[in-house]
Amino acid sequence: QVQLVQSGAEVKKPGASVKVSCKASGYTFTDYYIHWVRQAPGQGLEWMGWINPNSGGTNYAQKFQGRVTMTRDTSISTAYMELSRLRSDDTAVYYCARDLGYSISRGGFDYWGQGTLVTVSS
Amino acid sequence: DIQMTQSPSSLSASVGDRVTITCQASQDISNYLNWYQQKPGKAPKLLIYDASNLETGVPSRFSGSGSGTDFTFTISSLQPEDIATYYCQQYDDLPPTFGQGTKVEIK
Numbered sequence: 001q002v003q004l005v006q007s008g009a010e011v012k013k014p015g016a017s018v019k020v021s022c023k024a025s026g027y028t029f030t031d032y033y034i035h036w037v038r039q040a041p042g043q044g045l046e047w048m049g050w051i052n053p054n055s056g057g058t059n060y061a062q063k064f065q066g067r068v069t070m071t072r073d074t075s076i077s078t079a080y081m082e083l084s085r086l087r088s089d090d091t092a093v094y095y096c097a098r099d100l101g102y103s104i105s106r107g108g109f110d111y112w113g114q115g116t117l118v119t120v121s122s
Numbered sequence: 123d124i125q126m127t128q129s130p131s132s133l134s135a136s137v138g139d140r141v142t143i144t145c146q147a148s149q150d151i152s153n154y155l156n157w158y159q160q161k162p163g164k165a166p167k168l169l170i171y172d173a174s175n176l177e178t179g180v181p182s183r184f185s186g187s188g189s190g191t192d193f194t195f196t197i198s199s200l201q202p203e204d205i206a207t208y209y210c211q212q213y214d215d216l217p218p219t220f221g222q223g224t225k226v227e228i229k
Contacts, residue, residue, distance in 0.1 A: 044222050045209060045220040059216065061217045110168050110171075
């Protein structure tokens with residue numbers, strides 16, 4: 001069965017960076033785009049960007065341009081999201097999610113990781 | 123960015139009631155709309171894709187309709203396990219954007 005398993009919770013100081021991992025199983029990792037979506041406490045869902053695990057190509061939301069980097073390691077079927085220059089308003093649960101389109105980005109998300117809480121506090 | 127406006131923001135209904143949530147896009151998005159269910163402390167779950175297609179394994183009491191700018195999500199007979207927040211999401215244009223959510227509670 002398809003599973004996305006994320007790394008554990010992180011506590012960071014303002015100005016630091018965080019790198020969250022998302023390990024895929026149950027399907028061919030390179031066949032589906034991986035998206036990252038975050039949710040601040042008590043708030044709605046915010047799309048951050050996607051990575052094409054086959055090519056390594058990325059597309060980031062304008063809001064995060066220059067601060068976010070999405071990468072992947074196909075040998076271990078794992079995608080990564082690194083966010084730099086953290087601020088207190090980056091405190092959120094970060095989710096990876098698989099695109100429901102085969103080999104294309106359809107922009108919908110059929111499988112999600114369990115979420116990783118990133119807390120930014122001095 | 124395309125703005126998605128959901129209503130109501132919350133509702134309270136009895137078990138067995140028909141529940142309807144609406145979602146309006148700020149521009150024509152054809153049928154490029156999904157609906158998700160999120161229970162507290164859990165990741166969202168895809169229920170409906172392409173405005174009206176039921177995801178595999180999702181109970182048939184859930185349905186969606188609409189195209190263009192106006193969409194509707196319906197639970198035909200509310201069950202206790204349906205307590206959650208529901209989100210619409212457009213993918214006609216980048217960035218994908220979500221509605222603000224509708225919290226469904228049992229009366």
